[in-house]
Amino acid sequence: MTPVARGFAAAFLAAVVWAQVPPEDLRNTYTPDPNTRFTMPHYGTRRAWGERRNHLRRQILSAAGLLPLPDDRPLRSHLVWRSQSNGVRIETLLLETLPGYFVGGNVYLPVKLSGRAPAVLSPHGHWKRGRLEHQASYSVPALCVNLARQGYVAFTWDMVGYNDTRQTPHDFGGWREQLWSFNPMGLQLWNSICALDYIESRRDVDPRRIAVTGASGGGTQTFLLAAVDDRVRASAPVNMISAHMQGGDPCEEAPNLRRGAFNVEFAAMMAPRPMLMVSCTGDWTRETPDVEFPWVRAIYELYGAAGQVANRHFDGGHNYDRRSREAVYAFLAQQLLRNPAAVDLTDHAIEPLNDDDLLALRHTRLPSRALSYEALFENWRKTARAQNAKLRTRELRESLRYALGAEWPGEIDMLVSERRLVLSRRGRGDRVSGIWIPGRTPPALVVDSDGADAARLKPAVAEMIGRGRFVYLIDAFQTGSAVARRNRSSSYFLSYNQTDDAHRVQDILTALAFLKRQAGGTPELVGLNQAAIWCLFAAAVAPVSVDLSIDLNGFSGSDEEFRDRFFVPGIQRAGGLSAALKLAGGRAGAD
Numbered sequence: 196m197t198p199v200a201r202g203f204a205a206a207f208l209a210a211v212v213w214a215q216v217p218p219e220d221l222r223n224t225y226t227p228d229p230n231t232r233f234t235m236p237h238y239g240t241r242r243a244w245g246e247r248r249n250h251l252r253r254q255i256l257s258a259a260g261l262l263p264l265p266d267d268r269p270l271r272s273h274l275v276w277r278s279q280s281n282g283v284r285i286e287t288l289l290l291e292t293l294p295g296y297f298v299g300g301n302v303y304l305p306v307k308l309s310g311r312a313p314a315v316l317s318p319h320g321h322w323k324r325g326r327l328e329h330q331a332s333y334s335v336p337a338l339c340v341n342l343a344r345q346g347y348v349a350f351t352w353d354m355v356g357y358n359d360t361r362q363t364p365h366d367f368g369g370w371r372e373q374l375w376s377f378n379p380m381g382l383q384l385w386n387s388i389c390a391l392d393y394i395e396s397r398r399d400v401d402p403r404r405i406a407v408t409g410a411s412g413g414g415t416q417t418f419l420l421a422a423v424d425d426r427v428r429a430s431a432p433v434n435m436i437s438a439h440m441q442g443g444d445p446c447e448e449a450p451n452l453r454r455g456a457f458n459v460e461f462a463a464m465m466a467p468r469p470m471l472m473v474s475c476t477g478d479w480t481r482e483t484p485d486v487e488f489p490w491v492r493a494i495y496e497l498y499g500a501a502g503q504v505a506n507r508h509f510d511g512g513h514n515y516d517r518r519s520r521e522a523v524y525a526f527l528a529q530q531l532l533r534n535p536a537a538v539d540l541t542d543h544a545i546e547p548l549n550d551d552d553l554l555a556l557r558h559t560r561l562p563s564r565a566l567s568y569e570a571l572f573e574n575w576r577k578t579a580r581a582q583n584a585k586l587r588t589r590e591l592r593e594s595l596r597y598a599l600g601a602e603w604p605g606e607i608d609m610l611v612s613e614r615r616l617v618l619s620r621r622g623r624g625d626r627v628s629g630i631w632i633p634g635r636t637p638p639a640l641v642v643d644s645d646g647a648d649a650a651r652l653k654p655a656v657a658e659m660i661g662r663g664r665f666v667y668l669i670d671a672f673q674t675g676s677a678v679a680r681r682n683r684s685s686s687y688f689l690s691y692n693q694t695d696d697a698h699r700v701q702d703i704l705t706a707l708a709f710l711k712r713q714a715g716g717t718p719e720l721v722g723l724n725q726a727a728i729w730c731l732f733a734a735a736v737a738p739v740s741v742d743l744s745i746d747l748n749g750f751s752g753s754d755e756e757f758r759d760r761f762f763v764p765g766i767q768r769a770g771g772l773s774a775a776l777k778l779a780g781g782r783a784g785a786d
């Protein structure tokens with residue numbers, strides 16, 4: 196062994212860390228779901244939280260299929276019907292949020308309106324009648340009528356699959372849609388962004404005074420919209436923010452959405468803008484005064500803005516009832532009205548509104564250019580391809596990295612036992628085990644879909660070892676000695692957990708980062724069998740140069756091939772094979 200090789204091996208042995216490498220891979224034993232009780236993380240500085248906030252914003256947009264957001268989003272609104280009731284004016288309209296896709300909604304306005312008024316967006320929850328629902332415990336018309344009486348322009352629109360918005364069902368999507376991040380949550384978030392675009396564009400609205408409020412599933416849309424769009428100046432999510440229940444509806448879940456995250460963090464992204472958290476004793480927000488609210492307030496304190504967030508807690512069941520609405524009226528008045536003391540903030544009873552006055556499709560048909568579900572999905576894919584083709588290298592790499600959930604690790608702990616080397620990203624609880632063979636640097640990282648022992652028997656690897664190269668052969672996630680039981684049956688598994696293939700890419704990055712820090716230079720990355728695809732995507736998102744040696748064995752990047760050989764939600768939306776080849780370079784694709 197040469198002096199360099201001996202020194203490299205000695206450095207490995209000197210760096211043995213026993214306490215930090217877990218005995219089991221946490222990725223197999225901890226698979227969160229909507230009902231997991233999440234632990235509140237600690238962010239000690241405004242900068243630390245700011246970095247986390249920026250990361251979460253991109254993660255939400257990626258899961259929604261909106262990373263990056265479209266640069267040009269022309270919005271068409273089609274006024275269908277005007278009516279007057281309960282002392283306010285009501286406009287019924289269709290918004291074309293995607294070419295050929297129409298969302299129904301209602302604008303409630305004061306009878307007399309001079310100048311520009313503040314506006315309130317109100318996404319509805321999962322009550323059966325959606326934006327038409329009017330009962331004691333929950334009423335969208337009562338909320339919007341009273342807001343209009345108080346001087347606001349109030350806008351409510353359909354969830355996907357509700358009332359006028361029929362071109363997609365409320366629950367849609369399979370494996371192909373997952374590859375392209377086409378899902379109900381993302382489409383609803385996009386509709387919310389477009390609703391904000393629309394209300395901001397109205398001549399009777401002051402764009403500097405726009406708020407959003409909704410309950411239950413509408414509460415989810417409230418804090419997701421506020422998290423990704425700073426045009427929301429005040430928000431009031433009602434009976435939704437919880438550390439132990441995250442949603443559980445198709446429009447509240449999406450692959451990769453809550454990967455390492457949960458709703459309380461999403462809600463705190465509103466800071467330091469004003470927010471009222473409304474909660475009650477009879478649902479999953481029952482702990483808000485003692486658990487969720489103090490943590491969110493601590494985030495506001497990082498900005499010196501603890502007074503900008505408040506909690507109102509009521510005795511009762513899941514609702515957006517009169518008491519909750521009046522709490523929101525008082526909050527919005529302080530944030531948005533010029534003279535709140537002059538406004539009656541009582542929730543007055545309303546006469547039931549006629550469905551014919553609220554539903555667009557009672558008066559008109561969808562325009563002839565309205566598209567079928569399949570045509571909408573095809574347009575989504577076409578638009579994604581065109582957008583990806585314009586992205587700069589940094590943006591393309593970011594899109595792929597968020598789809599994969601991949602990171603270039605910070606601190607890496609290791610454990611050496613005879614010829615086995617086990618790595619773990621500090622604080623992550625994962626394990627990357629493999630065989631290490633001392634030799635000359637730069638090192639070679641070898642990954643085989645059949646595991647490290649199988650790779651060592653391959654002639655090309657044996658020759659590499661025979662030439663005296665330093666070689667590290669790993670058992671990537673769920674291969675070789677890393678095969679273990681993993682419960683994938685939990686509800687909305689992919690919303691909270693990565694696929695095996697995504698974890699394999701991460702293991703390769705972890706090993707590359709370790710070798711790069713130990714040996715320097717440009718490591719060689721060798722991918723054998725199916726692992727060639729894993730290595731390609733690892734090289735594509737790695738922030739360092741890699742000498743890539745792979746044979747893709749005919750992999751052409753079709754949806755079916757990604758389903759069968761490398762299933763990662765969002766991978767096609769992020770550019771798929773063409774993006775990986777562009778970013779990775781090297782000897783990729785020789786087949």
